[in-house]
Amino acid sequence: xxxxxxxxxxxxxxxxxxxxxxxxxxxxxxxSAWVQRSRNKGKMIWIDLRDRYGLTQxxxxxxxxxxxxxxxxxxxxxxxxxQVQGMVIERVAKNPNMPTGDIEIKVEALKVLNxxxxxxxxxxxxxxxGEEIRMKYRYLDLRRNTLKDKLILRHKLAQEVRRFLDEQGxxxxxxPYLIKSTPEGxxxxxxxxxxxxxxxxxxxxxxxxFKQLLMVSGYDKYFQLVKCFRDEDLRADRQPEFTQIDCExxxxxxxxxxxxxxxxxxxxxxxxxxxxxxxxxxxxxxADAMRLYGSDKPDxxxxxxxxxLKKLTDKKAFVVFNSAEYVGGICAKGCAGYTRKELDSLTxxxxxxxxxAKGLVYVKYNEDGTLKSTVxxxxxxxxxxxxxxxxxxxxxxxxxxxxxxxxxTQSALNELRLEMGQRLGFRNPEIFAPLWxxxxxxxxxxxxxxxxxxxxxxxxxxKPEDIxxxxxxxxxxxxNAYDMVINGVEIGGGSIRIHDSELQQLMFKLLGFTPEQxxxxxxxxxxxxxxxxxxxxxxxxxxxRLVAMFAGIDxxxxxxxxxKNNAGRDMMIDSPSPIDLAQLDELSLSVVKxx
Numbered sequence: 376x377x378x379x380x381x382x383x384x385x386x387x388x389x390x391x392x393x394x395x396x397x398x399x400x401x402x403x404x405x406x407s408a409w410v411q412r413s414r415n416k417g418k419m420i421w422i423d424l425r426d427r428y429g430l431t432q433x434x435x436x437x438x439x440x441x442x443x444x445x446x447x448x449x450x451x452x453x454x455x456x457x458q459v460q461g462m463v464i465e466r467v468a469k470n471p472n473m474p475t476g477d478i479e480i481k482v483e484a485l486k487v488l489n490x491x492x493x494x495x496x497x498x499x500x501x502x503x504x505g506e507e508i509r510m511k512y513r514y515l516d517l518r519r520n521t522l523k524d525k526l527i528l529r530h531k532l533a534q535e536v537r538r539f540l541d542e543q544g545x546x547x548x549x550x551p552y553l554i555k556s557t558p559e560g561x562x563x564x565x566x567x568x569x570x571x572x573x574x575x576x577x578x579x580x581x582x583x584x585f586k587q588l589l590m591v592s593g594y595d596k597y598f599q600l601v602k603c604f605r606d607e608d609l610r611a612d613r614q615p616e617f618t619q620i621d622c623e624x625x626x627x628x629x630x631x632x633x634x635x636x637x638x639x640x641x642x643x644x645x646x647x648x649x650x651x652x653x654x655x656x657x658x659x660x661x662a663d664a665m666r667l668y669g670s671d672k673p674d675x676x677x678x679x680x681x682x683x684l685k686k687l688t689d690k691k692a693f694v695v696f697n698s699a700e701y702v703g704g705i706c707a708k709g710c711a712g713y714t715r716k717e718l719d720s721l722t723x724x725x726x727x728x729x730x731x732a733k734g735l736v737y738v739k740y741n742e743d744g745t746l747k748s749t750v751x752x753x754x755x756x757x758x759x760x761x762x763x764x765x766x767x768x769x770x771x772x773x774x775x776x777x778x779x780x781x782x783x784t785q786s787a788l789n790e791l792r793l794e795m796g797q798r799l800g801f802r803n804p805e806i807f808a809p810l811w812x813x814x815x816x817x818x819x820x821x822x823x824x825x826x827x828x829x830x831x832x833x834x835x836x837x838k839p840e841d842i843x844x845x846x847x848x849x850x851x852x853x854x855n856a857y858d859m860v861i862n863g864v865e866i867g868g869g870s871i872r873i874h875d876s877e878l879q880q881l882m883f884k885l886l887g888f889t890p891e892q893x894x895x896x897x898x899x900x901x902x903x904x905x906x907x908x909x910x911x912x913x914x915x916x917x918x919x920r921l922v923a924m925f926a927g928i929d930x931x932x933x934x935x936x937x938x939k940n941n942a943g944r945d946m947m948i949d950s951p952s953p954i955d956l957a958q959l960d961e962l963s964l965s966v967v968k969x970x
Contacts, residue, residue, distance in 0.1 A: 387458060393429025397477045399463040404480065406431060407458040407488065409518065410451055411498070420448045421479075424459070427523055432466065432479040433459055440482060447485050454491035454498065454515075460484040510946040513937055525934045529922045531647055533600060536620055536918075539642045543635065545596040545622070550585040552578060552602070557896050562606035564615070567962045578604035581915055583832060584900050586623040587872055590911040591903045595625035600918060609941050612864070612920055612931050616939075620867070620921075623913035629855055629871055632912050633811055636867075639916075640809060640859065647925060650807065656859075660814040668792070669703075669785030671815070674863030676808045677801035679705040679792045681785065682766050684776065693753040695734070699778035703788050706766040707795050710773035711739045725777065725791050732787040738762060738774040793863065802862070804927035810860045814838070817854040818885065826887045831856050833886055833897075834879070835870040836912075842878070849885055859916065866921055869914025876904045 387407040395404065408426035420435040435448040451457060461482040470476030495511075496504025498518050509516040516522055537547065556563045556577035563577040579585075581603050589597045599621045606615060620639075624632065637656050644650040657675065664673050667680040681703045688696040696702050713721075718737055725732035738748040738759055746759040754762075766774050775795070777788050796802045817837050818827040827849060829835060837845060841852040855871035873879045879901065883893040894901065919931040932938040939945055959965060 391428040392424050392426045392431040393474055395431055395463055395475050395478055395480075397465070400465055400478060402463050403460065403483075404463055405458065405460045406480065408456070409491075410453055410455045410457060412453065413448075413451055415449060420445070422448065422451060424457070424480075425518075429474055431475045432470075433461070433482050434464075434479045435482055444482060444485050447487070448482070451485075451487065452491065452493070454494055454518075455487060456489040456491070458486045458488055507940070507946060510932075510938070510940055513947045517936065522933065525922070525926050525928075526936060528647070528926055529918075529934055532643060532918070532922055532925065535643055535646045536598075536600065536639065539639050540596075540598045540622070543596065543638075545598045546594055547599055548589060548594065548597050549599060550579070550582040550601065554579050554585075555896075557584075564604045564606050567964055569962055572963045580605050581619065582621055583834065584897070586621060586913060587834065587900060587908075587911065588903055590623055590625040590872075591906065591908050595909070596623075597913075598622045609939070609943055612917075612923070612929065614919065614931060614935065614939055615943050617931070618918040620916040620918050621913075622869075622915065623911060625909040625911040627871075627910065627912060629813075629857065629912065632869065632871070632914060633857060636859065636914060636916070637809075637811075640861075640866075643921075643925075644807065652809070656809045656811055658811045658813055661812055661816065661853075662814065664812050665785065669787075669789035670863070671812055672858065672860045672863055672865045673789075673810070673812075674793060674796065674802065674808070675810055676803070676806055676862060677796050677799075679707065679795060681705060681788055681792075684762055684765060687758070687761050687765060688754075688778075690758060691753045693750060695736075696778050699780075699784070701781040701784045702776065702778040703784060704762070704766055704774050704776035705788065705792050705795070706768045707773045707775060707799070708769075709771050710795075710799075711741055711771050713737075713739070713773055721775065721791070721794070724794055725787055730787050730790050731783055732777050732791075733779060735791075736776040736778070738768075738776070740768050740770055740772045740774065742770050744770050804862075804924075807861055807924075812858045812860055813856075814853045815856040815858075816850070817841075817852040817856075818849050820850060824887075827885055829882075829886060830854060831868070831870050833882055834872045834900075836873045836878075845881060845885065855912070857914070859914070861924060864920055864924060865917070866924070867914050867916030869912065871910070871912035874904065874908040874910050876901060879904065 386405055389405045392406060392408050406424055408424045411423040411425040411430060414421045418437040422433040424431050424433055435445050437445055459480060459482045461480040461484070463478050464481050466477055466479045494515055495508055496502050498515060500520050502509070502519060553566060553576035556565060556575060561580055563580065566576040566578065568574045568576060582599065582601055586597050601619055601621050602616055603619050604616050607613065609615065622636070624635070641652045644652060659673070661671055664671050667673070669681060683701065683703050685699070685702045688702045722735040724730065725735050736749050738746055740746055740763055746756055746763065748754065748759055762774060768774050775791060777784050777791065816830050817835060819830050821828050831854060836855045838853045838855055844852050856868065857870070858868035859866045873882060880893065919934055922934040923929065923931045926934055937945065937947065944950065
């Protein structure tokens, strides 16, 4: 029999499990929540009760607690949903690590609201569940503090984004999810139309054309926290559906965009992380980023910039260097004492198929001033000293050198630099180094298709001073485009848009569109521009990546309530899945199995 104290009004709870403290001692309270754990010591039972606000300890004592309630407490298991009434008392053995650690509840009444079967993993911060099983039972995983805290962080960031942009005069305007499929970029997810047989919608990779149309419509400051969809191979910082802070502004130049959204980033750091940036964010051209770091999203928390050594290495008959298009190195300060085992592990790292280097050359600059290298028989100490001067190496340092084609070698050297930064502790997730990368190429050549593709998208404006090269040297034209990079992660990017119809038509021509194809794909935008389009531009920040960075983790899956796994599957609801034949017939579709 369950005995409850009579109350004038029925309430599931008067308080939550994270708010009771010494000030509440002597009060009668009602709590409803989940059982985190139960400790039965025979004559005493302690239960930790958990909701999203925290934990509160319940105590049951034989001879003090009513026999019916004590018996019920013995039967309560993990994750049972219960309601208790009782008095807040001072805890004998206080727990300074808990906000409620000074008190406990002497339970007078207990009601089981719902029983629970044994969970497939422990609902604890340090769980015994692997990622796959936790994703299958994501609703249980979300009860853990580690995920709960990340979702609360996500909420706080979203609120601060809205607060800042609202104060800057931006309007939050929703755009459609069922749109027209367009070429370029990643593959679209397509949705068949029942009412229009044989025709398809696409899910938006971004609201790009709609936000430009809003500028034509006179809404000069737009933003949206919006879902976007891309059918591309996945990794830790990619999901098939993701959230952007999507923004557009009219009557602006690039500097206006950078200042506005640098302001947003500084606001978020200050309000959510308590970090103030008093200086402007660093800026770097795309060309310098590739030359010095081999990446358009360099991590500038530490040095180890690339130094090209080709002119110095061609002096001797070392075929690997002589035949290479590019020879470059980095200097790892204080690492001359690396053992053979440590150096072999670096060689194994750079020669992994996904990194692709053919090998690694190292030069140890020993503390006594001597130099030891894997290529000693080709280069004498005077040669190696020249390398050391170029790399600004001092006694005690280690020089690491790769050779090969320029793009591939710089990419591998970038990965080696990041690996060394990780091993040396330079990539502290609590240190933030924001950067604007600017002056991207407008176009990139696709060797397979034998034509140019837009580096960003077909509506990106070229630098005004480079427009004259569009017809003669399109590969040299720089874009009015920019990326915000923090700690080696591209947080977002954007561009000033083309608002002139003639320039837009020229851009379409360079990208291989016939006038008919351009009109078919983008006619609505081309037509809109004829009615007076203002100069405009914007950017989109990856909200999931931003939250992950603020949380100090790499995987965006951990900051999304219900993510997909690396294969793009929702393990919890088992999606994607086949659909009923009747649904296919209604859509005039049939499934053809490959092979």
